[in-house]
Amino acid sequence: MAKKLFDYQLDETVDGFFLLKDAEVRVAKNGKKFLAINFQDTSGEISGKFWDASDQDIEHFQAGCVIHLKGKRENYQGNPQIKIQQMRLTRPGEPQSVQQFVEHAPLKTSTMEEQLNTYVFAITEPNWNRIVRHLLNDLHADFFSFPAAKKNHHAFAGGLAYHTLSILKLAKAVADQYPHVNRPLLYAGAILHDMGKTIEMSGPVSTTYTLAGNLVGHIVLIDEKIVETCQQLKIDEQSESVLVLRHMILAHHGLLEYGSPVRPHVMEAEILHDLDELDASIQMMQTSLSHTEPGTYTERIFAMDGRNFYRPSNDQTKGAAPSHD
Missing domain, CATH: 1.10.3210 (Hypothetical protein af1432)
Known part of the structure; x- marks a missing residue:
């Protein structure tokens, strides 16, 4: 079974298909354009930056499209991030349906x-x-x-x-x-x-x-x-x-x-x-805690004053948040 975004551990190589939830064009300090991206699947979303984006890249990599990604799971300022190595649009025979990458409420x-x-x-x-x-x-x-x-x-x-x-x-x-x-x-x-x-x-x-x-x-x-x-x-x-x-x-x-x-x-x-x-x-806390190993802290939650939260080492629950599958 293919790994989901939050199955990848720190410094592990990421290789899979994901949805571009967001792909915003921004300008770096050197004046070159880049894409600020949020990758998504049913486990959640993780950000990444596609540096030195060409006009063709900007045209191709639009929010709502499914892509194949190769990269590495990292942390940046306490938050998970993907260092993008290669990214391309999907090909015939590869996953195309947006719905299979969208998180859903735990209840029907x-x-x-x-x-x-x-x-x-x-x-x-x-x-x-x-x-x-x-x-x-x-x-x-x-x-x-x-x-x-x-x-x-x-x-x-x-x-x-x-x-x-x-x-x-x-x-x-x-x-x-x-x-x-x-x-x-x-x-x-x-x-x-x-x-x-x-x-x-x-x-x-x-x-x-x-x-x-x-x-x-x-x-x-x-x-x-x-x-x-x-x-x-x-x-x-x-x-x-x-x-x-x-x-x-x-x-x-x-x-x-x-x-x-x-x-x-x-x-x-x-x-x-x-x-x-x-x-x-x-x-918000449940979502972050569900991606956090016992005995460690969550990423910083922007909407909660940038605080992070500790998951006690004796917390052996499978996940702190309900599944969205």
């Missing part, structure tokens, strides 16, 4: 749909329920296939729905522990909070940000969708129930400098922000 789409529907049924406030159902139906295919991010957390096919479902499970535990929490509001906010990423991003393969994603962002994009839905369903968008629901989404990044137009001013909005942060952080 049908399972996520079934589980998520139980939370929709628990949204007993009529306006919230109608809005959630309408938007789930409208964005259904993309919601269950898109990643939750281009890189950091849940950056795999189905990651958006999986991240949402994880937050809903955490929300249920919080609402069970604290009876005064408005369970329907927390559930509705959790389902909608990242749904704008179906407009912000291009899709699950070689994910990029759309023009709307770059210029507007997923928070405002889904808020606009909520207002449009209210107009279509003849729900008063200025009613308290709708304004509180919109606040859940608008405040879920917690701080203005992190992209929220407003900070949380409703208890459930603060809880949603906390659960969103918790789930994202745990998933």
